[in-house]
Amino acid sequence: MTSTLGKLQRVDPRSIWKHEAHDFTPWLVDNIDILGEALGMELEVVDREADVGDFSVDILARDLGRDRLVVIENQLEVTDHSHLGQLITYAAGLEASVVIWVSRDFREEHRQALDWLNRGDGVTTEYFGIVIELLQIDDSKPAVNFRLVASPNNWSRQSKRGPGIDEVSGKRSSYQEFFQSLIDELREKHRFTNAKAGQPQNWYSFSSGTRGFTYGMSFAQSGELRAEVYIDLGDRATNEHVFDKLESQKEALEKEFGEPLRWERLDTRRACRVACYTTGSIEDPAEMQEQHRKWAVERLLRFKKVFGPRLPELAKAVHPAS
Incomplete structure (x- = not known):
């Protein structure tokens, strides 16, 4: 029987990506969801080669589920002191809440440095070390594997149970439990999200796969549940332009959706949204929370x-080169 098994082997990343900045970073921008899946985050790229003083960070992203800024630095070599210093500089300059160092191999002293940074008193920034591997079985095509080697002390527990679940009480705990159940179903049954950790907040955002558009679910202050497509491509005029193009298809979209939608330009804010609502509160009894989750x-x-199928063309029309 063993003769039918293939041989697993590692492939040199440089055989696929010759140049770190010109080859690997663009690939990671286009496949940011694979990295997000490895971390249990919903990552969306904000910028590439974003300026930080006289330097530039490889990828600037956002953790949608927590609305946190993410710095990603790539290295197709063994980790070195220079990149460690750059990571700390970028985190400080951009006030990032999450820092991800992707490398082909981590020196033990650099892994220990990330662990030390994560243990800092009053630390608010999370540091992750990720090894990128290319794995191949016999003559198959190489497959990417992101292997976590350094993370905040409680990250493994957070990814399974939701962050700080033992420390959160009252209404915030109820929000966390609701969204943990919601994202678990969306991830495990529908492959809708990579997210793993519910948050003690009244909303959660999910990647649409198209930059500038997110799907969201929230408990509104008006005693309603809201599901939405949220439009924020960077400036008010662009958002309104895209919103108007969608609204011009209102009749067809609502017919396909199966119910009326609210078209909200949100004139006092930069973003716009298309949403649907139902009555509900996080303080409703458990049997109603189950109905709220099914509705969401x-x-x-x-x-x-x-x-979803319409968003890429809208984004391309606004930013043809993206």
Whole structure:
């Protein structure tokens, strides 16, 4: 029987990506969801080669589920002191909450340095070390594997149970439990998200796969649940332009969606959104929370089915070179 098994082997990343900045970084920008899946985050690219004083960070992203800025630095060689210093400089200059160092191999002293940074008193920035591996079985195509080697002390527990679940009480705990159940179903049954950790907040955002558009679910202050497509491509005029193009298809979109939608330009804010609502509160009894979760899952899946195929063309029309 063993003769039918293939041989697993590692492939040199340089055989696929000859140049770190010109080859690997663009690939990671286009496949940021693979990195997000390895970390249990919903990552969306904000910028590439973003300026930090006289330097530039490889990738600037956002952790959508927590609305946190993420710095990503790549290295197709063994880790070195220079990149460690750059990471700390970028985190400070951009006030990033998450720092991800991707490398082909980590020196033990650099892994220990990330662990030390994560243990700092009053630390608010999370540091992750990720080894990128290319794995191949016999003559198959190489496959990417991101292997976590350094993370905040409680990250493994957070990814399974939700962050600080033992430390959160009252309404915030109820939000966390609700969203943990929601994202678990969306991830495990529908492959809708990479997220693993519910948060003690009244909202959660999910990647649409198209930069500038997110799907979201929240408990609104008006005693309603809201599911939405959120539009924020960087400036008010662009958002309104895209919103108007979508609204011009209102009749067809609502027919395909299966119910009326609210078209909200949000004139006092930069972003716009298209949403649907139902009555509900986090303080409703458990049996109603179950109905709230089912409602949210169904609407988010509908938004992805109906709006998802239209978003790339809208983004391309606004930013042809992106």
